[in-house]
Amino acid sequence: MTGEPLLQIRNLTKTFIVGNKQKLVAVSSVNLDVHAGETVGLVGESGSGKTTLGRVVLRLAEPDSGEIRFDGINLLRLDGEPMRRQRAQMQIVYQDPMLGFNPRFRVRNIIAEPLQLHESLGRRELDRRVMEVLELTDLEERVLKERPGALRKAEQQQVAIARAIATRPRFIVLDEPTGLLDLSVSVRIIGILRRLQEEQNIAYIFISHDLSAVRAISHRLAIMYLGQIVETGPIEEVFARPTHPYSEALLSSVLLPDPHRSRERLRLRGEIPSPIDLPPGCPLAPRCPLVEERCSTGPPPLVAIQGSGEEGATPTWWSTCFPLADSSVDAWYGRLKAKRSGEDVLIAKAEAAVEGGVPAEAGPS
Amino acid sequence: MATEPALETAAHAGAPGPLLEVAGLTLRHIVDDRLLVQDAFLTLDSGEVLGIVGESGSGKSPLLFAIIRLLSREVEQVSGRITYRGEDVLSKSRSEMEEIRGLEMAMIVPGGKFSLNPVESVGHQIVDVLRSHFPDMKKRELHAQAIDILKIMGLPDAEIRFHAYPHEMSGGMAQRILIAKAMACSPRLLLGDEFTVGLDVTIQAEIMDHVHALVRERNTSLIITSSDLGLVAAYCDTVAIIKGGTILEFAPVLSFFADPQHSYSRLLLSAAREARAQQHVVDTHIETPSEQLAAPPFVHESLPAPSPPYRPVGPGHWVREET
Numbered sequence: 001m002t003g004e005p006l007l008q009i010r011n012l013t014k015t016f017i018v019g020n021k022q023k024l025v026a027v028s029s030v031n032l033d034v035h036a037g038e039t040v041g042l043v044g045e046s047g048s049g050k051t052t053l054g055r056v057v058l059r060l061a062e063p064d065s066g067e068i069r070f071d072g073i074n075l076l077r078l079d080g081e082p083m084r085r086q087r088a089q090m091q092i093v094y095q096d097p098m099l100g101f102n103p104r105f106r107v108r109n110i111i112a113e114p115l116q117l118h119e120s121l122g123r124r125e126l127d128r129r130v131m132e133v134l135e136l137t138d139l140e141e142r143v144l145k146e147r148p149g150a151l152r153k154a155e156q157q158q159v160a161i162a163r164a165i166a167t168r169p170r171f172i173v174l175d176e177p178t179g180l181l182d183l184s185v186s187v188r189i190i191g192i193l194r195r196l197q198e199e200q201n202i203a204y205i206f207i208s209h210d211l212s213a214v215r216a217i218s219h220r221l222a223i224m225y226l227g228q229i230v231e232t233g234p235i236e237e238v239f240a241r242p243t244h245p246y247s248e249a250l251l252s253s254v255l256l257p258d259p260h261r262s263r264e265r266l267r268l269r270g271e272i273p274s275p276i277d278l279p280p281g282c283p284l285a286p287r288c289p290l291v292e293e294r295c296s297t298g299p300p301p302l303v304a305i306q307g308s309g310e311e312g313a314t315p316t317w318w319s320t321c322f323p324l325a326d327s328s329v330d331a332w333y334g335r336l337k338a339k340r341s342g343e344d345v346l347i348a349k350a351e352a353a354v355e356g357g358v359p360a361e362a363g364p365s
Numbered sequence: 366m367a368t369e370p371a372l373e374t375a376a377h378a379g380a381p382g383p384l385l386e387v388a389g390l391t392l393r394h395i396v397d398d399r400l401l402v403q404d405a406f407l408t409l410d411s412g413e414v415l416g417i418v419g420e421s422g423s424g425k426s427p428l429l430f431a432i433i434r435l436l437s438r439e440v441e442q443v444s445g446r447i448t449y450r451g452e453d454v455l456s457k458s459r460s461e462m463e464e465i466r467g468l469e470m471a472m473i474v475p476g477g478k479f480s481l482n483p484v485e486s487v488g489h490q491i492v493d494v495l496r497s498h499f500p501d502m503k504k505r506e507l508h509a510q511a512i513d514i515l516k517i518m519g520l521p522d523a524e525i526r527f528h529a530y531p532h533e534m535s536g537g538m539a540q541r542i543l544i545a546k547a548m549a550c551s552p553r554l555l556l557g558d559e560f561t562v563g564l565d566v567t568i569q570a571e572i573m574d575h576v577h578a579l580v581r582e583r584n585t586s587l588i589i590t591s592s593d594l595g596l597v598a599a600y601c602d603t604v605a606i607i608k609g610g611t612i613l614e615f616a617p618v619l620s621f622f623a624d625p626q627h628s629y630s631r632l633l634l635s636a637a638r639e640a641r642a643q644q645h646v647v648d649t650h651i652e653t654p655s656e657q658l659a660a661p662p663f664v665h666e667s668l669p670a671p672s673p674p675y676r677p678v679g680p681g682h683w684v685r686e687e688t
Binding site: 182250255256257261265267270271 | 633
């Protein structure tokens with residue numbers, strides 16, 4: 001990607017105060033760029049802060065600190081009318097489209113509403129624009145007269161997309177848009193989104209925990225864990241060779257429709273902890289199988305990974321991991337792989353046995 | 366510890382023949398007069414893991430619920446038979462079924478903490494299951510056994526978590542409790558209705574690994590319903606593809622993924638593969654032949670199905686003729 005990104009997120013932090021004045025850091029110092037016509041897939045487990053990040057970027061929730069630049073404009077400085085006008089450029093599609101519809105409206109009005117709010121169009125022009133987005137989203141004309149509840153889930157989602165693109169936005173947050181759909185339907189929705197992007201050069205943040213859907217649509221991947229982006233880079237490269245232990249654990253848990261594929265995966269200890277009052281240091285430290293002492297000392301360093309890109313080019317692949325910072329990437333992959341297959345335990349045992357002068361055991365105990 | 370009062374009379378200890386056989390099962394929804402399942406068949410051996418795959422509304426759940434006779438009253442069984450260890454499940458009385466459920470076959474329900482009793486500690490919910498089948502068991506034994514099963518399900522600090530309430534648990538932990546309840550009495554047949562839906566992939570993998578290891582260790586049979594062919598590829602021995610209440614293809618997993626026969630199976634698989642491309646494969650390790658041999662092969666040479674619509678396409682691989 002060249003040129004200025006359409007959306008620049010810098011040091012964005014959002015905390016919620018919960019219960020007895022406890023701080024829940026939902027989004028923690030996030031940096032992310034999204035270029036025009038690009039999709040950034042945002043993945044992570046439930047509670048990792050993906051949805052909050054999407055909402056904060058659109059200022060549907062106010063961040064505590066940081067910067068959001070959209071087309072060079074600092075969104076956090078805008079208020080009232082200028083921000084309202086800006087919203088025509090930025091839209092969101094939710095997992096359950098019905099939550100965003102007035103159930104008493106007919107589909108035509110659902111799609112026309114944002115146009116009426118943002119542009120003063122004559123009746124004929126309004127109808128033309130509604131028809132235009134209908135066509136762009138593969139919807140049949142008959143749905144215009146229906147109420148949304150009468151439509152199938154997939155059609156509802158198409159209406160939500162139609163409504164989102166009505167004002168010709170340049171950026172859309174897609175928050176699990178295929179989460180409730182059957183596979184064959186979800187493939188179709190992704191097809192529509194991709195075509196729209198190609199034709200209109202729209203930028204997407206695609207939030208999902210369905211990694212296969214993310215892979216089918218994204219150019220870049222950002223992996224979130226406990227409010228932080230732990231790794232971001234070109235999608236195929238990160239999928240093929242994730243560097244952060246959390247990325248490795250997440251991606252190696254995906255089940256593929258191939259019975260020959262091994263089920264070896266990097267195992268984390270326990271489950272994602274509560275994001276309330278997190279200790280300093282890498283958020284993964286308490287669960288990480290490759291943890292070192294320094295991991296809990298402070299925020300992890302940002303490490304640039306040399307992918308297939310040209311040597312010396314601006315790096316587009318970043319990982320946040322202490323031990324990775326002073327290890328060659330190849331050596332690091334070796335460690336990840338040994339951890340995944342359990343080989344490292346055998347090696348350690350063998351080494352200990354040699355040192356102790358005891359013959360090595362034949363197999364894993 | 367599994368005693369089998371309900372089925373002790375079965376004169377077939379170690380008899381050949383499948384553990385479970387479903388033939389010609391047709392289920393109708395009385396209220397909307399709709400056929401949910403039509404002429405369905407299944408066959409399952411001891412220790413076998415079967416995946417029933419279909420999209421929402423395909424009839425996979427009613428088929429599963431019919432086996433353990435937990436269909437809602439609005440669903441009527443029009444025809445068919447279900448044979449479990451040589452005995453007709455449908456002729457069992459209510460009380461006989463109560464004995465069978467839990468001891469012989471058990472259901473893993475989805476829904477995590479929402480499917481647990483919110484006002485009873487999770488440990489006691491497992492004790493309840495054990496006590497209802499083993500009324501003579503001492504309190505201390507019940508307690509110890511419940512903690513054992515919690516440990517097997519990978520629950521950290523099982524002794525402490527025994528006293529936890531569902532609302533104190535994450536979705537993944539609560540789902541483990543539901544599995545522990547189903548497995549408490551070591552049933553021979555486990556039925557799981559999309560029980561990992563809604564869980565994160567890492568948790569799903571963790572839980573499925575536990576269930577799979579346990580099933581293999583105890584030679585338990587498992588039937589899961591899913592719309593996820595990835596799940597089936599990773600954990601099942603056999604797969605049945607169902608659409609509109611009809612089984613379209615029934616095959617050993619390796620043979621199915623190598624060469625799906627029905628056009629709908631191919632559609633599902635290509636959708637799954639398109640969505641998943643060749644994800645995360647750079648240093649994928651391919652199972653060596655010896656590992657493959659370690660898994661027991663389940664090849665069903667005959668089907669409890671009317672032969673004409675189904676034709677064999679390979680060992681144990683059956684497809685319904687397309688019209």
